[in-house]
Ligand code: SF4
């Protein structure tokens with residue numbers, strides 16, 4: 055049998071296979087000594103779990119904790135305000151990926167900026183920014199770069215092309231964030247509401263496409279130093295179910311390891327060429343604020359000093375505010391992300407905080423835990 | 435936003451560092467900067483925001499499919515029926531309007 059493109063879609067979404075795996079999980083879960091909470095770190099997995107109703111197929115002893123989601127949802131207001139301000143400068147075209155359209159900053163979203171006359175363009179690929187820069191030589195084009203390890207190399211590739219073509223009018227505002235650091239933070243950080251190192255995360259489903267680039271190796275510390283098993287799983291429902299089965303087996307067999315379910319696309323080392331490209335242009339930023347989680351050490355990247363002249367944050371330093379904007383006082387996203395609270399325990403859930411007017415990160419995207427509860431009425 | 439789409443490579447242009455890929459009937463040009471040395475026509479790749487991220491390992495994909503097949507075959511008829519009856523609902527992709 056040879057592989058067809060269709061197989062890569064259909065076979066990994068096959069309802070019968072999903073149910074069959076659910077049965078195996080159910081049987082395996084009977085051997086568990088206690089219930090386990092599995093955090094799916096990535097919004098892509100949350101999306102699959104909700105769309106295919108996977109939680110409802112699992113025994114009660116397995117609970118999902120929805121993770122920080124996606125690089126868009128955790129973007130703090132400060133950074134969106136930067137984009138908003140940059141977009142309003144004369145002769146600036148602000149270019150960013152379509153995902154950023156609706157995310158609110160303190161002045162509004164980028165969509166609002168555009169409706170007020172700013173030149174904001176939402177593109178599918180960073181390559182489109184190159185085209186816009188070439189076509190508008192007398193404008194300054196600023197690429198507002200977002201994304202996890204999955205997306206960072208594409209910004210690097212854009213930079214490569216810009217340099218090769220000697221483009222002078224393309225600048226970058228870098229907001230790339232990294233996954234292992236936030237996972238560590240969720241385990242390590244002091245829970246502000248109970249003032250202890252509390253979290254209920256027993257195991258992780260590792261983001262698939264982050265590891266296509268960065269390799270499975272980035273999760274090595276979790277089984278070892280934190281005693282949390284990790285299974286890197288694909289985004290299709292069959293992948294997620296097989297990933298859960300592998301985790302449950304680890305618990306029932308008293309193992310604690312890093313395993314890869316998504317072997318068709320993830321290797322231990324990842325894509326070394328893409329990693330080299332990232333290293334060429336980027337370095338660790340120090341602290342970066344995540345909406346809902348606060349400042350996390352080493353969790354983001356910035357341009358290396360050699361490329362300072364491309365850095366919009368430096369070029370426009372005098373007009374970009376540095377002050378932190380506090381997360382909403384009543385928002386308990388941090389606790390929710392550690393599995394310590396359910397969205398319904400938040401005082402403003404579905405009253406002051408709704409998907410149409412989110413106060414915290416968990417309500418920003420439809421994949422956030424609060425938004426999911428809002429939509430599915432707490433069945434998640 | 436980290437989603438990406440499996441596609442088949444139809445044509446490789448090494449000088450341009452691009453390839454034409456077929457995503458279930460839709461053809462488009464993507465960057466192959468990260469796989470330029472290895473990629474060949476007929477390969478399956480994952481596309482993320484205009485770039486191919488990797489080459490999907492065919493053998494591994496087939497191996498997984500085989501394992502799932504065996505799991506299904508091992509189930510008795512009654513279980514299989516039960517499974518078949520509970521079809522899964524499809525809905526939109528990222529409802530937040532994200533590029534997925
Ligand atoms: S409901 Fe809103 S304010 Fe409350 S925890 Fe969720 S996102 Fe935060």
Ligand code: SF4
Nearest residue numbers: 124126419435530532
């Ligand atoms: S909008 Fe949806 S797909 Fe896009 S980044 Fe947010 S959660 Fe992920």
